[in-house]
Amino acid sequence: MEAGRPSRTALVVAALRAAHQVMDTPVLFADxxxxxxxxxxxxxxxRADEARLRAPPACFLRASLVAxxxxxxxKLATAVAGGVDQYVVLGAGLDTFAYRNPHPGLRVIEVDHPATQAWKxxxxxxxxxxPPNGVAYAPVDFERDTLADGLTGAGFDWNRPAFVAWLGVTVYLTRDAILDTLRRVAGLALGSGIVFDYSLPPDTLGEGQRAAFQGMADRAAAEGEPWRTFFTPDALATDLRGLGFDPVEDVGSVELNPRYFAGRADGLALGGISRLVHATVTAPSPSPHGL
Incomplete structure (x- = not known):
């Protein structure tokens, strides 16, 4: 992303999430x-763009975003039921959870690049x-700024567990930046958890998947937000356990299509390019402020 410019991909994601509300039946993710x-x-x-939005590339991408x-x-709802009362949205973009939060007492902290956050x-x-009283904003440049300072400034309570969502971000960062952020999340209070997504390496995909992958990557690069980093499930699981996360749940189209898209008549389904991880902090933090 160019300095001082809000994320264009954040707008694309928001537009596809909105399209899901208008075009898809039944709605998987009501917003x-x-x-x-x-x-x-x-x-x-x-409605004016419906023909393009119903084409397979847009359908696969929309399915991925809503899933x-x-x-x-x-996973957040399960964490809240277990007593978690802090939700950190890393790379929030135009995420809307804070403005429709169904969990009384849950505090939401949105973390994003300063330009994107100001635009939002x-x-x-x-x-x-x-914005309701329960939302706070932490402007942070993931590659340059200290996440700990941003969260502290937003009133994060380091002594309590938190749930972290990190969606649509890792592919744009370097491997070192990704692992550093995960290491810091692993240093949060015991019982904290994270959900994040990642893309598979193109050489592990089928021919059709590689074509879709390249098309999306080319569009992102044209917007000044090139895709940089990919993982395989086994290697990533090893990294996560080494950082102090356990158990690690890693799911993709094989697991999620039957869960979320079974029996649909509109063809909405995952294409298998990306995967989702849910991991829990089970090792003691090496420092009082893991981030």
């Missing part, structure tokens, strides 16, 4: 804020969406 945050005429713009959001918020807050204001 009543998805359309309002995009401003007046959002539904009309989606990862549903998976993360399902302007969009919220234009849409007359008032």
């Amino acid at each position: 009543p804020v998805a359309l309002p945050i995009l401003g007046p005429g959002a539904e009309e713009r989606i 990862r959001s549903r998976f993360a918020e399902d 807050r302007d969009m919220l204001a234009r849409a007359e969406i008032t």
Whole structure:
């Protein structure tokens, strides 16, 4: 992402999440804020672009976006039921959870690049969406700034467990930056957890998957946000356990299509390019502020 410029991919993600509310039946991931945050005429713009949005590339991408959001918020609900009352959204983009939060007492901290965060807050204001008292903002450049300082400034309680969502981000970062962030999350209070997604290496994909992968990667690069890093499940699981995460749940299209997309008549399904991980912090933090 260029300095001082909000993330274009964040807008694409938000538009596809909104399209899901308009075009897909049944809705897998209900989001009543998805359309309002995009401003007046959002539904009309989606309807006008429906032919492209129903083509296989857009369907696979939309399925991936809504499945990862549903998976993360399902895991969050379980964590909240277990007593977690802090939710950190890393690389929040135009994520809308804080503005439709169904969990009383759950505090939400959105972490993102300063330019993207300022852009989002302007969009919220234009849409007359008032941030609730339970949301705080931590402007952080993942490659340069200290995440700990950003969270501390937003009022994060280091003595309590937290649930972290990190969606649609890792592919744009270096391997070192990804593992450093995971290492810091692993240093949170016992009982903390994280959900994040990652992309598989292109040489592990089938021919059709590689074509879809290349098309999405090319579009991201054209927006100044090139894809950088990919993982295989076994190697990533080894990394995570070495950092202090356990158990590690790693799921992809084989597991999630039957769970989320079975019996649909509209063809919405995962294409198998990316995977989701849910991991829990089970080792003591080496320092009082893991991040």
